[in-house]
Amino acid sequence: MAYKVLVVDDSSFFRRRVSDILNSEANLEVIDVAVNGKEAVEKASTLKPDVITMDIEMPVLNGIEAVKQIMAQSPTPILMFSSLTHQGAKATLDALDAGALDFLPKKFNEIAANNDDAGALLRQRVQQLARRRVSMRRTTAPGIVTRKSQAQQTPQSQFATASKSRPMSNLSPANHRVKSDKNYKLLAIGTSTGGPIALQTILTKLPKDYPLPIILVQHMPAAFTAAFANRLNNLCQISIKEAEDGDLLTPGCAYLAPGGKQMVITGTENAKKLRILEDDSERLTYKPSVDISFGSAAKVYQGDVLAVILTGMGHDGREGSRMLKSKGATIWAQDEESCVVYGMPQAVTAAGISELSLPLNEFASAILKETGNG
CATH class of the missing domain: 3.40.50.180 (Methylesterase CheB, C-terminal domain)
Known part of the structure; x- marks a missing residue:
């Protein structure tokens, strides 16, 4: 069964190229695209993808605000695309603080040129995050994770909550070391x-x-x-x-x-x-x-x-x-x-x-x- 991906970008060219790259992998399927952050929030809730790729600069609702809303409503692993500028770096770090799990530089020239390395790296990153999502779903009992408890956790810990039925202190000897x-x-x-x-x-x-x-x-x-x-x-x-x-x-x-x-x-x-x-x-x-x-x-x-x-x-x-x-x-x-x-x-x-x-x-x-x- 293929991992489901939602591609979010206001550029039709980038949406198409990212979709083509991901769909070329047998276990990845782009189930839909969104052209702004507001659409991304709505489709994340209804489609429940395993991974979302997200642009930062978009109309209506930008990527950072979209990440915040998605993580509050329907936590999903998110891979950000970021420009290699000082402002792009700051925005990417803001997105990670908001709950995104990973990022890749947004290099139009590599995407446009059918760069094999760039495509392989994108597919690899998306698959890694998708596996994390599926693992979380399998090990978390329904109803254990609440929005209140999610808000009190670090973004990445939201995907580990309730993965074990024992208290966390029993999982390692750190407190008794x-x-x-x-x-x-x-x-x-x-x-x-x-x-x-x-x-x-x-x-x-x-x-x-x-x-x-x-x-x-x-x-x-x-x-x-x-x-x-x-x-x-x-x-x-x-x-x-x-x-x-x-x-x-x-x-x-x-x-x-x-x-x-x-x-x-x-x-x-x-x-x-x-x-x-x-x-x-x-x-x-x-x-x-x-x-x-x-x-x-x-x-x-x-x-x-x-x-x-x-x-x-x-x-x-x-x-x-x-x-x-x-x-x-x-x-x-x-x-x-x-x-x-x-x-x-x-x-x-x-x-x-x-x-x-x-x-x-x-x-x-x-x-x-x-x-x-x-």
Whole structure:
């Protein structure tokens, strides 16, 4: 049975091309299109698609407002199309805050040119979100999720609510875990799809005097990372910035890897710093790469690292986590139920690298307890 997709865009050309790309996959079916946000809200409620692709700038009702209404009335995985501009980045982050789960750059030239890579990526992202939707439907008992409870959750947690009949505290040993005796010197976090909200959920709970420097690797285009870092900095008590070449790692500050480049840690025992490297190689899929940053942390910090792998597609971070683990570092992963896409956390868990799988809402308290600040 094919996953049902609703395509929303005010451009007839883009609606047609996206529909053609998705319909070329046997298990995807575009069941309808909408030309503005108001139509999208109405059709999401009546047609109940598995996934919605959504433009941001539209007449009558824009994409951000449409996402808010859809998530309030009939929660559905939404993939946003965004322009690669500063304003486009801000709007996309607003859409993610409103409840959208993922985004792709809106590149008319690639869509128009029948770019195979662009089409394959779109189909892959839509299928991943559709599987999340179907999994949620199968594991949630009718009537358990209410609009009131949805409004109190993070957007991605709406698709994990009631996935188990047991209380969340029984799903993991985080609250009962005894703090290790390690003297940590770095917190490292890697993530991809679903990461912006996951990072926001964790980092907003860290106190201003958090004792460690933090590196953040989020798969994100170059045009987006500065806006994302600024948004996090405005929301959090700790300082957060887009990493720059030569930055010294200081406690209570988080450094977000710039999109399109690689972030590595270098330096001496008393003056560890960041190098930001241009990367035009075709060997690496992800720029920034969790593996690259985590691998450099293993060389400089050895085992004095708490590394966390959050929601994301693929397996970036597995080999970097393996390197850290070999030095004695601690590796944690997000659990399947709270992930938007259980790819990266699954990779480290299945490989036996992760010591603990946690729901997203337990990470902050567990991190504070483990690193001596909670």
